[in-house]
Amino acid sequence: GSGDGQGQILQRFPEKDWEDNPFPQGIELFCQPSGWQLFTERNPPTFFVAVLTDINSERHYCACFTFWEAVESAQPQNHSRNGEGEEEEESSSSPIQPAQLFAPKSLVLVSRLDHAEVFRNSLGLIYTIYVDGLSVSLENVIGNLLTCTIPITGGAQ
Numbered sequence: 001g002s003g004d005g006q007g008q009i010l011q012r013f014p015e016k017d018w019e020d021n022p023f024p025q026g027i028e029l030f031c032q033p034s035g036w037q038l039f040t041e042r043n044p045p046t047f048f049v050a051v052l053t054d055i056n057s058e059r060h061y062c063a064c065f066t067f068w069e070a071v072e073s074a075q076p077q078n079h080s081r082n083g084e085g086e087e088e089e090e091s092s093s094s095p096i097q098p099a100q101l102f103a104p105k106s107l108v109l110v111s112r113l114d115h116a117e118v119f120r121n122s123l124g125l126i127y128t129i130y131v132d133g134l135s136v137s138l139e140n141v142i143g144n145l146l147t148c149t150i151p152i153t154g155g156a157q
Contacts, residue, residue: 005036007106013142024052024060024110031064031106038101042068045127049116063109063119065127068102 007028017023030050045067052060107123122145129136 005038005103007031007036011138013139021112024054024062027062027108027110028106030062031066031108032104036104038071038103039068040099040101042070042102043104047120047123049119052110059112059114061111061114061116061119063111063116063123064106065108065120065123066104066106067127067131069105071101071103 009028012023030052045065047063047065049061049063052062054060107126109119109123111119125145126138126141129138129141
């Protein structure tokens with residue numbers, strides 16, 4: 001169709017809300033501020049951090065790393081229609097291939113801490129594991145990242 005769509009959450013960690021830190025509702029809307037659109041070219045990955053403020057004035061830093069994946073195309077067309085609505089056989093035996101389309105996919109990290117470079121590196125690592133198809137469980141990677149100690153700004157290494 002028009003190439004416009006809606007984002008959806010495919011997977012999240014933790015799977016259930018923590019009592020003191022609920023999952024931000026509508027996060028899929030902020031990941032693509034210009035809307036979820038298909039493109040005919042693969043765009044380079046992008047990264048940005050947005051600050052969401054909840055009803056209690058608590059800040060949540062939302063790091064968003066977006067990359068582009070090829071969309072599974074519909075079935076190839078083997079016939080074309082002439083002006084009278086009748087099907088005509090194509091002169092070549094190969095089916096007509098539709099144009100390749102690319103859809104955005106976003107990795108999002110939500111934190112109460114403001115560490116943009118750590119967010120970028122963490123999401124970059126997850127992206128690399130995903131793209132390279134490594135046989136590492138995403139749950140283990142996330143678990144290892146969550147148990148990392150991040151030094152306090154200005155504190156000891």
